Amino acid sequence: MLDIRLQKSFDGFRLDVAFTVDGGLVVLFGPSGSGKSLTLQAIAGTVQPDAGRIVLDGQPLYDSARRLSVPPQRRHVGYVPQRYALFPHLTVAENIGFGLTRLARRERAQRVAELLEPFGMQGFEHRLPHQLSGGQQQRVALARALAVQPRLLLLDEPFAALDAVLRDALRQELVQVQARWGLRMLLVTHDLADVFALGQRVIVYDSGRVLQQGTRDEVFFRPVNRRVAEFVRTGNILPAVVERVEADTLWLRWQGHCLATAPLPLAPGTPVDLCIRPTQVLIVRPDRMTTRPRENLLWGHIVGEVRHAEMYTLHLQLDDSAAEYDLEVVLPGYVYHRLDLETTRRILVELRRQTLHVMPSHADAVQPSVAIVEVSHIPVTPARE
C-alpha cells in the first residue's frame, strides 16, 4: 500500500496532493503540466518535495516532519521515464542486467535470459538501443526495471512516443506483465484511452491537485465536477438548477425544461452541472413508445453532424432554444441508417435518469478523505510457472 502526501512549489506552480493506492494498476490522469510526473519523481526519490510523507508498505520513504528521505537506491521503486532512458552505450543484455550488481556473471546472464523471454526479445541481447524500434525499447526498459524486483513500478507516459497501432498492442502487454508479475504499477498519462485500457484505479490531476480518485467507471460515468467531466470527455455538461426534491425524484430545471433524476439531498435553488454521455442520449421513435414509462423527453432538430468511421456525432438543437446546439448525441452508423436520420432531421430524445449524473457546480478541487477500498493483496514476487 502506498500512502502519499506531497507539497512542492516552484516557479508559480504548486503541487499539493494526497492519496492512497493499493494493488494493481493505478493511473495518474490529467493534462500535461498538472504535476503527475513530479509526483512520480518524488516517489522515486529523484526530486525532493517541500513537505509531506510517502509511505510504501509501512516503510516511510520520505517524511519531512522527521527530515527523512530514503535515497533512491534503497527505495526498491522501479522507474521508467517517458523516453525509456536506455543506456545508449550498453547492449540490451547489459541494460537489463544493469541493476544486478550482486549477481555473478553466470547468474546475471541467466536472469537476463529469463526476462527477455516473456517479452519475446530473445536474440536481441547484443543490440544497442538505437538499433531498436520504439516498442522494443519500451520492452527493454520494462525488463530492466523488473530485473531488480521492485515493490512498485512507476511509468511516465509509457506510450506517448508510439504510434496508435503499437499503443494498443503494448497496452495489452503491460496488462499481461502486471498480471504475470503481480506487480503494483503507477502509470502517468494524459491519454484517456490509456485510462480505459489500463486503469483499475484512476487519480485525476489538474494544476497540481487531485480532483477525483476512484475506479475508472466512477471517474468516467460519475465525474465529481465539471473539470473532471471535461477531462473524460463527458460531452454534455448542462448547467441546471434544483427545482424541488421529492422522495424518489430530484427535479431540475434546465433551459426551461424540467428533468427528473435520482434523488439527492440538495436544497432548491442550488446550481448544479448535469451531465450525460453522448452515447447515452436515446433517440425515441414516437410510434414505438414501449410500455416502459418514459421521462425527460425532448424534441429537437439535428443542426450538425460529424461522421466517424463507424459512429455518427449529432448536434441537436432543442425546440425553443437559442443556442447553437444543446446536446451532443453519438450513435452507431447502423442506428443512424435504420432511423433514417438523413431525412428525418427532427427527432425525439430521452434522457434516462440512470444516465443523468448530477455534479456540484463549483469547480474546486475535491480531496475525498474516503479510504480507498482495499483490493485483495497481490503478491509482489514474480509468479513462476
Added chain:
Amino acid sequence: MDWMAIWLTLRLAACATVILCLLGLPVAHWLATSTWRWRFLIEATVALPLVLPPTVLGFYLLLAMGPHSPLGQYYAALTGHLLPFSFQGLLIASVLYSFPFAVQPFAAAFASVDHDLVHVSWSLGVSRLSTFFRVVLPLSRVGLLTGVVLSFAHTVGEFGVVLMVGGNIPGVTRTVSIAIYDEVQALNYAAASETALFLLVFSFGVLALTYGMQRRVWGDGARTLPQATRWQEGAVDAPQ
C-alpha cells in the same frame, strides 16, 4: 632545435594535464550538478584565466609564490629553492591558467548527459559513485577528451605567465615559447624557425588525431536518440 626546451614543455604540459584531470573532474562534476544559488561565483572564478591578461595572472602568482608568501616560504624551507623560477612553480602556474580549459569542457560534457539516465541508474540500486563511472563518464568521453586536449595544448602555448613566473632558466623553466622568443630577440631566426615548425607540426598532429577520434566516438550513438528514428533491419515490430 632546442630539444631541451621541447622536452621541458612536453613534460610541463603532461604533468599539468594530469593534475588538471584530478582536480578538474570533481570541480566540473560539482558545477554540472549543483543547484547552489551562488554557483555562478565559482563559475566566474574558474573562468578568470580566460579574460585576465597573462601579466596580471603572472603578477598575482608571483605574489602568492614569492619568497615573502607562506607558500613560498614553506617551499624554500622544504627544498632550499625559490618556488617561482622552478619547474614546480611553473607547474602550479600552468594548472591555474589552464584550469578553465579543462573544467569548462568537462562540465559541459557532464551536463549533457541525460538526467533520466542517472535517475534510472539510481532507481536500479546503483550508487551515485558507481553511476558516475558506469553511466556519466562513458557518455562524457567526447567532452572529457576535448578538455584534456585543450588544457594540454594551452599549456604548451602559454607565454606571458611563463615569462613572469618562470624566469627563463634553461632546462628548468625555459619552455618552447620562451625559447623561440629568445632566439628571435637574438635575431637567430634559423634556430627559432626550426623549433617553431616542430611545435606547429606536433600540435597540429595531436589536434587532428583528437578531432578525428571524436568523429568516430560521436558516430556510435553516444546520445539517447529520439524515438521516431531508426527502423533498421530486424527492428520492425510484429504483433506478438
